[in-house]
Amino acid sequence: MDNAKWKTVRRSDDLIKGFTDNEAGKFLTQKVEGSNGLYVRTFLSAAQGEKVAFNEKTIDYLHKGREKFDVPFTSGKLWQGKPELDQPTQQYDVQVAVPVVSGGKSVGVLIVGINLATVERMVKK
Numbered sequence: 573m574d575n576a577k578w579k580t581v582r583r584s585d586d587l588i589k590g591f592t593d594n595e596a597g598k599f600l601t602q603k604v605e606g607s608n609g610l611y612v613r614t615f616l617s618a619a620q621g622e623k624v625a626f627n628e629k630t631i632d633y634l635h636k637g638r639e640k641f642d643v644p645f646t647s648g649k650l651w652q653g654k655p656e657l658d659q660p661t662q663q664y665d666v667q668v669a670v671p672v673v674s675g676g677k678s679v680g681v682l683i684v685g686i687n688l689a690t691v692e693r694m695v696k697k
Contacts, residue, residue, distance in 0.1 A: 573622070578633035588629050596625035603627075610694075612658050612665040612685035616672070617641055619679055631659060635681070644671040645678045655688055664688045 581587055591597050596616055604611045604627045615626035621636025635641035643651040653667040665685040672680040 573633050575632045575634055579631075581629075583629045591623055591626050592628065594625055597627065600625055601627040609687055609690040612661050612663050612687045614682070614684045617681045617683070619645070621645075621681075624680065628660065635683075640667055640669045640683055641681050644669045644681050648673070648678060658685055661685075 592601060600614045600616065604614055613627055613630075615630050616624045617635055618624050621634045621638075621641045623630060623633055636645075640651055640653060643649060648671050651669040653669075655664055655666050657663070658665045665687050667683055667685050669681050669683040671678045672682055
């Protein structure tokens with residue numbers, strides 16, 4: 573699978589359901605739904621940047637070669653993007669990425685989009 577082919581796969585396709593219906597996908601969906609709007613989307617990528625699970629289909633299948641994947645995967649450090657409009661949800665968010673580590677070695681990356689409107693409401697309380 574590459575990003576060009578990924579863009580042709582419909583959200584309703586069984587392939588996509590495999591990413592949302594596996595245990596990790598269900599866990600991520602549960603966290604998004606239980607966040608009171610704080611999380612826009614979340615997805616888990618494996619060692620080559622390929623998707624493993626998500627709460628909803630991502631724009632791209634592969635993220636290797638992009639800071640949001642490469643920085644946490646290779647350095648073990650948190651990465652934070654700039655505020656941007658999330659195209660599928662049409663909400664402004666900031667993506668935060670952390671390495672997924674097993675046995676002291678990076679095996680993937682978890683990326684979470686944090687809804688800026690929700691953060692603003694929380695700060696104003």
